Amino acid sequence: MLAVFPEELGTSVPLTEIEVRSLLYRTLDGEWGCRSRDEECERIIDGINQLMTLDIASAFVAPVDLQAYPMYSMVVAYPTDLSTIKQRLENRFY
Secondary structure, three states: OOOOOOOOOOOOOOOOHHHHHHHOOOOOOOOOOOOOHHHHHHHHHHHHHHHHOOHHHHHHOOOOOOOOOOOHHHHOOOOOOHHHHHHHHHOOOO
């Protein structure tokens, strides 16, 4: 297959369906232990739901408000929070 280049500098070329599928991560047998990926994701989601009810975790439940703390993203390179992690698990991002 020959390389395809964009017609204009600074633009892109869309991926074909085959290219997209070749780039998607596929889990390996045993990678998720004795549980399936779905079972493990649901187990972790249940744990996160429990964590989110604890007072001590309240600062980590939702993303940091960048309007209230504008310098936060300058200090924390890869911010995350429990609700974002939970959403990613629900969407099987991991």
